[in-house]
Amino acid sequence: MSERIPLHNLSFKERVDRDLNDPALRHNFREAMDFLMDKRKGRFTDDHQLQLLRDRGSSIRKRALSKLPDLLEQLESKLRENGIRVHWAETPEEANSIVLDIARHHGAKTMIKGKSMVSEETELNEFLEHNGVEAIEADMGEFILQLAEDKPSHIVMPAIHKTKEDIARLFEQNLDDCEYTEDVDTLIQSARKELRRRFHAADIGLTGVNFMVAETGSLVLVENEGNGRMATTVPKVHIAMTGIEKVIERLDDLPPLLTLLTNSATGQPVTTYVNMISSPRKQDEDGPEEVHLVLLDNGRTIPYADEEMRQTLQCIRCAACMNHCPVYTRLGGHAYGTTYPGPIGSILSPHLLGLEETKDLPSASSLCGACGEVCPVRIPIPDLLRRLRHEGVRKLKKDEAPVIRGHGAKYTHTEKAAWLSWSKLYSSPAMYRTFALSATLLRGLTPSKMKGWTDYRTSPKPAKKSLHSLVKQYRKQQDQYSEKQAGDKG
Amino acid sequence: MSIDARNRILSRLRAGIGDSKPRTTADDCGDVAHYDWSQEEKVRHFTDAMTAVKTEVHQTTASHWPVLLQLLLREKQLKKLLVSPARETGQALQHVDEIDQVSIPENPRDLKDELFFDIDASLTTCRGAIAETGSLVLWPDHEEPRAMSLVPPVHFALLRASDIHNTLTDVMKAEGWADGMPTNALLISGPSKTADIARILAYGAHGPRELIVLLIAN
Structure with missing residues (x-):
């Protein structure tokens, strides 16, 4: 080695x-x-x-x-x-x-x-x-x-x-x-x-x-x-x-x-x-x-200056969070690249080193919750991981002081734009229906290679019919069936 | 530099407290385990926990223990035994010529070389047990220094069953530790050990490889 x-x-x-x-x-x-x-x-x-x-x-x-x-x-x-x-x-x-x-x-x-x-x-x-x-x-x-x-x-x-x-x-x-x-x-x-x-x-x-x-x-x-x-x-x-x-x-x-x-x-x-x-x-x-x-x-x-993140400092360094972490177990400690690896490291290191150096660590978790469940001093590690993810992509409001060094280190315009469109799409029923319809109709055009995704998985081809339309169809059949039953009895 | 660093750290912390209120013990929740063990149960729990980590516990009496010690030294082929002449251990062994005894000198630090390279075992008293x-x-002191229970390969400890408490909290409360701590207070729970090589347990890492308790029944 x-x-x-x-x-x-x-x-x-x-x-x-x-x-x-x-x-x-x-x-x-x-x-x-x-x-x-x-x-x-x-x-x-x-x-x-x-x-x-x-x-x-x-x-x-x-x-x-x-x-x-x-x-x-x-x-x-x-x-x-x-x-x-x-x-x-x-x-x-x-x-x-x-x-x-x-x-x-x-x-x-x-x-x-x-x-x-x-x-x-x-x-x-x-x-x-x-x-x-x-x-x-x-x-x-x-x-x-x-x-x-x-x-x-x-x-x-x-x-x-x-x-x-x-x-x-x-x-x-x-x-x-x-x-x-x-x-x-x-x-x-x-x-x-x-x-x-x-x-x-x-x-x-x-x-x-x-x-x-x-x-x-x-x-x-x-x-x-x-x-x-x-x-x-x-x-x-x-x-x-x-x-x-x-x-x-x-x-x-x-x-x-x-x-x-x-x-x-x-x-x-x-x-x-x-x-x-x-x-x-x-x-x-x-x-x-x-x-x-x-x-x-x-x-x-x-982290002391933020009441939520202050909880990071409750740690007594028992390492139970890493022992129970599915990610740490598969990776070992060196991949994290910091003195303190595992879940506690992912919430502590960003404060010690700044988020620019450690921006990937809060995402190096499946948020399964095991770390929070075993922590002997009840540090809500999953919540703090999510908080750091948020701080990593959030833009500061006017006059707002950053709560961490390297605040916004993971912010990209592309991702911001993608989520903005997503939330627009999903909050407007009309747009959502149009999107679902076109996705199913044009499913043949789904590219077979997608960067990052298709390295380890097959391409996500939309189904022939959306869940919404399947449910609609099912309800219709049920209604027809009940009507028929009622008709037979009569 | 250090003074400035101190003041800056403290003022950052004070600024960081913000509106949050200091908590008091009245805000504490949860609990610790409580036990209501009889003398007999205390001895049993102590013995079980000690033997589980490879400590030998021998029940003996106030008059018989020197004979038992002699037997154990012979059985384990240990020659030089370090004892404190000022304690009941040294006094009881004063006329036991069969044991090759080394006494703690006036200045315990004079013993360093012999302690590191020559002494096979030590016998100490205990303040109590859990x-x-x-x-x-x-609580090591000049009569029974810190190195005495640490450097020799085998450590014998003389303990009275009546000095066993239920928990660490009980000992601290009963003896008022918070009012004044000694230079060094120690809990010793077994022989020195490590699992740092492939998680395989090995004894005698840096401290004694054997811990033997001579337990005097009441």
């Missing part, structure tokens, strides 16, 4: 074509998504309980967002009080520079990383590498991708598109004393050994954050492997990096969200580790002597 |  062309060089359609025509990839994703859906279903056996829990999760996130600026200030002052330094970044570049400055201040040469999707969003590794700091991914999935110079295709299971055999070859080529083996235990132990050395030597640990608690000034990290705990325990500096929307108000808001997150993501009642960090080490303790939090905006304030 | 999810609750 290493011969894959970098994502950004291909258009959306080209990426879709490439991945739909990769049977191994499609097989991997189908199996993996079936597995994850079953795991979730096996945990949520009482539907009534589940719906109540989703209501609670949604309430907690909505409440936090309703006072987000106040909570961020409360969080900041609590963290400061606890000794954690807080940095704010409007753009990915700013966030990366903050991290680099901390590294330079400590003369750090290596940074060991727990899983952080926000650091993928800012392309931190490439930036650090470029500036002479080695970033080492320690999450097993991310570690594999770093060796393969590849990108995550799923936000919870980043290397889900790699087979055992791919990984066996990668480890054989890249790790010391690692012979080719498809035994997963042996592979994991080889990686563990390599990464232990790295943890032992690293100057800085960098991680993401799952939840930030404003009330207590706590950073909560959820994981199974222990790489997050290692990165926040062993190096003398810990940098946490996350989006501004991840804050919750109270400590007792945490348990329901944890339950929703782990059960929805991987069907686990809880992950192996829930790691709550509220300060740097105190005297005689172990752990980092400095803890930093980098808060990133990168476009999140844009 | 029956619903099968989780141990730890």
Whole structure:
């Protein structure tokens, strides 16, 4: 798979074509998504309980967002009080520079990383590498991708598109004393050994954050492997990096969200580790002597300003929407071309990157509704997809401010004209009848090739008779029949 | 730069709130699961959830556990055991010469190299546990540092059945966590694991490959 062309060089359609025509990839994703859906279903056996829990999760996130600026200030002052330094970044570049400055201040040469999707969003590794700091991914999935110079295709299971055999070859080529083996235990132990050395030597640990608690000034990290705990325990500096929307108000808001997150993501009642960090080490303790939090905006304030689109920010990154999405299952994550793939990516990425770059994403959905049904915090993803489609083709009214960057990016005069004629035609009975009549009479003239349509389908030839005329004919026959019956009786 | 960024982000958010009203907990709807478990049921739920994720749970007593520990160490061929001399664990093992014990030093950070490359197992106490999810609750400190339950390949944990709560919410409420969180609060629910290679579960990814709970009945 290493011969894959970098994502950004291909258009959306080209990426879709490439991945739909990769049977191994499609097989991997189908199996993996079936597995994850079953795991979730096996945990949520009482539907009534589940719906109540989703209501609670949604309430907690909505409440936090309703006072987000106040909570961020409360969080900041609590963290400061606890000794954690807080940095704010409007753009990915700013966030990366903050991290680099901390590294330079400590003369750090290596940074060991727990899983952080926000650091993928800012392309931190490439930036650090470029500036002479080695970033080492320690999450097993991310570690594999770093060796393969590849990108995550799923936000919870980043290397889900790699087979055992791919990984066996990668480890054989890249790790010391690692012979080719498809035994997963042996592979994991080889990686563990390599990464232990790295943890032992690293100057800085960098991680993401799952939840930030404003009330207590706590950073909560959820994981199974222990790489997050290692990165926040062993190096003398810990940098946490996350989006501004991840804050919750109270400590007792945490348990329901944890339950929703782990059960929805991987069907686990809880992950192996829930790691709550509220300060740097105190005297005689172990752990980092400095803890930093980098808060990133990168476009999140844009959907915030619109009450409907603000719901996008309720997301707790469980990935249940992608696991249940028929489009994601067939495509995998790379075709989307964005850090966050799948349904949540299609409603979030347009805000982070602007609609010009992402105009195809809101349409990359069948609107089947599965994502909205499983979302643990009840984000109405299908409604938001439709809203973004609308914003993509809508012309702004006079003096109207756009609600998204790249507003109207999909607007074309042809499409606008086509819909205008359509609505005229369908709202005038006389015109509609004339159209139906001519379509049936002239059906012989239907072209056999129609761009886009006939590549995969036969040409849509109108029927000999329209439904209207068939119904008319049927009614006439019925009437004649009843009249005959009445006549016979008489 | 960061101060300007902070102020701009906050003012964008404030402008973005518009007419929408802040919500309070009174607006919350829905509910979480509640349990009314007896002591016996708590132990059973805790044990079931823990063993489901490959944790060993051994029921024992306050006087017998050192003997059980010794047996388990021998059976698993583990030699060096890390213990805290300041805790009941270290004190109970003080005169058990059959176990090769390493004590947590005055400054736990002095132990780094030995911890990474030399120690086979650790024994910690627990602050409590959660029956619903099968989780141990730890608040590491200088006597039992964070790395102690993380770096050695095998982690033994001594738990009293009376310290098992129903849910995380119950523990937080009962102990008033919201009034003051420690440097690090941890839930540990099984040995370290990963399914990142082809969804095949493997244990001992970065943390302990085995978690063994010595559960002291009341």
